[in-house]
Amino acid sequence: MTIAAIEGVSAALGAGALAPLGLDPAATVSPRTAAQGPSFAQMLLGGLDKVNSDVLAADAAAQAFALDDSIPLHQVTFALEQARLSVELMMQVRARLMEGYQELLRMQL
Secondary structure, three states: OOHHHHHHHHHHOOHHHHHHHOOOOOOOOOHHHHHHOOOHHHHHHHHHHHHHHHHHHHHHHHHHHHHHOOOOHHHHHHHHHHHHHHHHHHHHHHHHHHHHHHHHHHOOO
16 A cells, blocks of 8 residues: 555545544543543544554665665565554554444434
8 A cells, every 4th residue: 555545544534534523633632531531533543643654664664775775674574564564454443433434324313
């Protein structure tokens, strides 16, 4: 998966996509919520940031290896595999969220 595809997923799951659900990750946290921990939207956006940083780190490691061999091959392979697994996990989470949202839409009130 390319960086552009990840950015597309990030944009799709960003604050604009969460706003119709009443989730605003930029909203201030009430004292009661602060004691309970981060909101679900904040956790999702934090996960997307982590995936993005993993992909950027893998890309940087691959470029460093291709240019001057300053990094060992096993570290490049490890970084690439970590980025692949992060993206795969992100796509699985996205699929489950979409399934849950569609299930909520099918519910009769």
